[in-house]
Amino acid sequence: MTELQRDDNFQWTGDTVECESGIHWGIAEQANGVVAILVNSPGGVLTGKQVRVLAEIVGEDGVIKNTRRMASLLLIPKEKVGSALEQLQAVGLRVANLHKSVRNIAACPGKGFSANSRGDTLGLAKVLDETFYGTILPWDFKIGISGCPRNCTGVQCQDLGLMAEPRGKYSLWIGGSEAGMNPAHGTLMRKGIPLEQVIPVVKRILETYTAAAEEFGSELGEGSLVKLYHVLEKTGFERFGQAIEEVLSNPIVK
Ligand code: SF4
Numbered sequence: 001m002t003e004l005q006r007d008d009n010f011q012w013t014g015d016t017v018e019c020e021s022g023i024h025w026g027i028a029e030q031a032n033g034v035v036a037i038l039v040n041s042p043g044g045v046l047t048g049k050q051v052r053v054l055a056e057i058v059g060e061d062g063v064i065k066n067t068r069r070m071a072s073l074l075l076i077p078k079e080k081v082g083s084a085l086e087q088l089q090a091v092g093l094r095v096a097n098l099h100k101s102v103r104n105i106a107a108c109p110g111k112g113f114s115a116n117s118r119g120d121t122l123g124l125a126k127v128l129d130e131t132f133y134g135t136i137l138p139w140d141f142k143i144g145i146s147g148c149p150r151n152c153t154g155v156q157c158q159d160l161g162l163m164a165e166p167r168g169k170y171s172l173w174i175g176g177s178e179a180g181m182n183p184a185h186g187t188l189m190r191k192g193i194p195l196e197q198v199i200p201v202v203k204r205i206l207e208t209y210t211a212a213a214e215e216f217g218s219e220l221g222e223g224s225l226v227k228l229y230h231v232l233e234k235t236g237f238e239r240f241g242q243a244i245e246e247v248l249s250n251p252i253v254k
Helices: 048-058 078-090 122-132 195-215 228-235 238-248
Strands: 027-029 035-039 063-066 072-076 097-099 143-146 160-165 169-174 187-194
Touching (some): 048 063, 122 143, 160 195, 228 238
Parallel strands (some): 143 160
Antiparallel strands (some): 027 035, 169 187
16 A cells, blocks of 8 residues: 655745645746745634734735635735745644645534534544645645535535534545536545544545556546546546445554
8 A cells, every 4th residue: 555655845945936745835926926825724714813924924905815725825025925934834824735735625614613514524624634734645635524415515526525424424425526627526435434534534545546546647647637536537436445445444544
């Protein structure tokens, strides 16, 4: 089984961002010369202190754009990027990934906020982020969590979607794609996954995806052609189904 590697080291050179592992970090010069920094916030959650720092970075009349993946896009002059990165780090904020890793985790408000919710979403988004942030993957990987079948996060449109069921369990979809030329709905792989098994199951799916992308590399191509749903066209769902059952049949596998 392919061992997952993580890399959250990147360097801002003053002009561009460099990273040895090839992960694409969310810092990019825009057409008008302004630099956009994409700030990670699992489930879109920020503390008041963090919001204040984001406001300080962009300035009184600056712009913060919330993205569909619940991250915050800061638009600032290039010469401010270095100090902005230090300010973000000081309040526990990190730059989001674009490609070759896990994107900002999307989650609806869930338990404690939404009256409809069947289970936790924001806590799970935080744990998923802590576990998989900066994991090196074949291409970008979107995870979304909904707290009930009203499905405000659109779990079928994610590479991996989780939906809370009653009594602390989750249903799992894989292989969706919300954007691109060929958007696709994911497939329901499993119901009734206990909360404590969600992280081991996601880890095994990422391992299976990485190994299969390597195996079919020359047939797949590069870039978005290595997204999970393209890999699934080669492997079929059975390989992933078996990997999930293997984890669930052995609660001590982490
Ligand atoms: S998916 Fe359900 S729990 Fe989550 S915000 Fe929508 S209605 Fe509420």
